[in-house]
Amino acid sequence: MTDRIANDSLRGRVMTAEEAAQFIAHGDKVGISGFTGAGYPKAMPAAIAEKAKEAHGRGEDFSIDLFTGASTAPECDGVLAEANALRYRMPYQSDPQMRNKINAGELKFQDIHLSHSGMMVEEGFFGQLDVAIVEAVRITEEGNIVPSSSVGNSVEFLNAAQRIIIEVNEWQSAELEGMHDIWTVPPLPNRVPIPITKAGDRIGTTYVEIDPEKVVAVVLTNDPDRNAPFKALDAVSEQIAGNFLDFLETEVKFGRLTYDGYVMQSGVGNVPNAVMAGLMDSKFENIQAYTEVIQDGMVNLIDAGKMTVASATSFSLSPEYAEKMNNEASRYRNSIILRPQSISNHPEVIRRTGLIASNGMIEADIYGNANSTHINGTRLMNALGGSGDFTRNAYISSFISPSVAKDGAISAIVPFVSHVDHTEHDAMVFVTEYGVADLRGLAPRERVQKMISIAHPTFRPLLEEYVEQASKSKYQATPHDLRHAFDFHLRMDETGTMQKES
Known part of the structure; x- marks a missing residue:
């Protein structure tokens, strides 16, 4: 028996995922751990998918409503979607099979601000949560859970669920214990201010307190997170990063930012990692991150002594850096904090820390509205994620994106966005490889030429x-x-292109 389970009573509830699937019934509402491919259950999704396939083979209905922190992985979202085991999903996804089901109308999906989603489940907005399935590094002597590589909405799910299934994953480093900071907002009407004034403040416990009597099964696993490698930096990403760093320098010049006062939030992807690579050789020091995910670039900044603290709710690392984190977690505990997403994404703290937010987009229009989720207004890509939480509440909110997609067929700057996720009231700065459009202080008509100036030259005449x-x-x-x-x-x-036929 693994020494990761220190509670005698819960040792007696160890079983296989297939055995634990008995506790999942058709129509159940199930909340699982996981955020951007980190810390999600590794064994239970496949067991639930197999149970669904067997039921369908007998001509019986079997599907569940699934609630997560954000995206998971093919062996979670993917297998459940492929097995037609889901009726409803929220608040974020990125799996190709699931996306196809949603866009075909075969799976109901609701896109929700990540900071709101856990509270909405805990308060019963969707009905009673039947089961919480949460990955842990360890179960303590008292029967509490030490989370693994993400926290996400696990706290709210564990509080709300009638039954709990814990996956104890020995692949996850035991040295992650101590990295977490678990604090929850008290329920209405007893809410209090969140006592975080700086990104590095610790205010809670290193474990999630649960009711051990609700635990119906403990499943042992030894499986890695889904850690996709980042693409090699290309010239466009480096140019966008250079333009963004020039913007930061301008803010310093005007006294709105200092070289030792940069607090950052960053979306996931190649361009954000290019920005972090650029920060390595910049004048910025003592950088702090109050964000959603820890990426490779942040680990590099910590190693170089350029970043003093990174607060998030999850990792989003390449395979190489995931292995590095597993091997050196005890060292990184001094610089990295993992919180519930209800805290990492909370508007109150975002506003207080005065961070500069940088997120991606599908398109923006000439007046500064941004679309992060739908191609041509109807085809869902992933979802809003936490970009709305940060864009609305940041000190400075920016969107960074290449000017074109699909080999130049699609322009990222359009006359009118086909779907609005971020209004002109929230977005302040847009950056492409062609420059920076700073829209602060400008009336709508004054923004137009700024936005056209960062569009690809092919599309500028059409915009004009x-x-x-x-x-x-x-x-x-x-x-x-x-x-x-x-x-x-x-x-x-x-025609497959936004360009006009010549």
């Missing part, structure tokens, strides 16, 4: 053409010509 048409409209506060506002998207739908 639209602006000329819109300028003839009766009302000039935010001029649009609704007969042509979605011409870019219509061409894309009809």
